[in-house]
Amino acid sequence: MLELKGITKKFGGKTILDNINLTVTDGKILTIVGPSGAGKTTLLRCISGLASVDSGQFLLDGKAFDPASNRDNDAVIGVVFQDYQLFPNLTVRQNVTLAPTMVLKQSAKDANEEAERLLKQLDLGDKADLFPYELSGGQKQRVAIVRALAMHPKLLCYDEPTSALDPDLRREVQQIIVKLRDEGITQIVVTHDIPFAEAIADQMLRVEPKN
Template sequence: MLEVKNLVKRFGNRTIIDDLSVQVKDQEILSVVGPSGAGKTTLLRCITGLEKVDSGEFYWDNQKFDPTDSNPKNMIIGVVFQDYQLFPNLTVLDNITLAPRLVKKESLDELEKSASELLARLGLEGKEDLYPYQLSGGQKQRVAIVRALAMNPKVLCYDEPTSALDPELRDEVAKIIIDLKQQGMTQLVVTHDMDFAEKIADNILRVEQLK
């Protein structure tokens, strides 16, 4: 279980998150919803270690961890960014295996085999040698998910996963997230799309802009 306790985040004199505590149980999906400026993405950036918090603690299975720990071997959280952040000069396979290659002691053959299996699970079989510009928005989204999964995170976080997708692709992403839950993945989804949130989530955290 992922636990965030008494999280406080400020930018200058402005408090964005004030004493927030939240839990995400194993194999559950938590959707974080709220208006623009309410701190949804800031919360995600704190949990993923992209922002340092002013105060608060993070626990995985009752063990305290530091999300800003730069050692990938200690990684608890994986993240799928809103703009995917794929390297345009690398193939799909190289995008997925780059970080594991730098961290894991597995052979490149083993990493590529694992990446190909993940791609097949998400309907991207045969796309290994394509470059990001050759992919649709939905395919880029799935490659970004595979890249995050390749590091074997305990929790997978998404920042607005449907913001650039049409309704059909939105349903496709929902299916992927639900399928990953059934395979044992704990997930946190930041979204402005309440219908999407209600479709996928076991629990919904509503955040409001602080006055």
């Protein structure tokens, strides 16, 4: 369980996040919704350790936790970025196995076996040796999810996972996120897509821009 207590973040004297209190329950989906500029992505960046907070506290399973300074954060909180951030010069398999071998120190054999299992799980078993440019947008999205899952995170975060997808692919991503919840994976989804958020959410946080 992840708890946020009094999380505040400012940029240039402007308060973006103001005293956010939140509990993310294990095995559930939290969606964060709101208009552009409301701080959705900033909150996700703070949770994932990509940005530090000005004040407040994070608790992970009841213990103080600082995402921005935790050396093993990649194995605690995974992030699926809006633009996927796949390495264009690496195959799908190499994209998935790079971090487990370098950060988790998995053997190449174990990392490859895990990659094959996860790729098959998300219907990408025949894409392992392709490069990102050979994939559709929906396939890139799924590879990004597999890459995050390969690190065995306690929490998986998504930044606008449906923003560039057509309705069919949107439904596909929705099904994947719900399936992962059914497997016990805790997830946080930042989105401007309210119907999508309502369809997957166990909890929903609405954020509004600060004046």
